[in-house]
Amino acid sequence: MPVTAGEIEQAIREAIPITHVEVEDNSSGCGEKYAVLIVSKEFEGKTTLARHRMVNQLLKSQIAQIHAFTQKTLTPQQWEESQKGPKTAA
Incomplete structure (x- = not known):
């Protein structure tokens, strides 16, 4: 039985406090x-590798x-930025 996007999102939401998740x-469904x-604020002070290891765990x-998994992990400040x-010249 394949993993669903909803199952992945639920697992993330249950494991760490998040500000945003997508x-x-x-794989075309x-x-x-x-x-x-x-x-998540949980990523503050952690390297990208440490963040990815946390999510992988x-x-x-x-x-x-699943066959392939990619992730982007940001702090709330990085997300806001x-x-x-894009800044345009006036």
């Missing part, structure tokens, strides 16, 4: 390839059932 099925964006059972539009 789970995208990149078969549940074999997912990309996630997670925004909390989604260990789901990741074991990424949402600002």
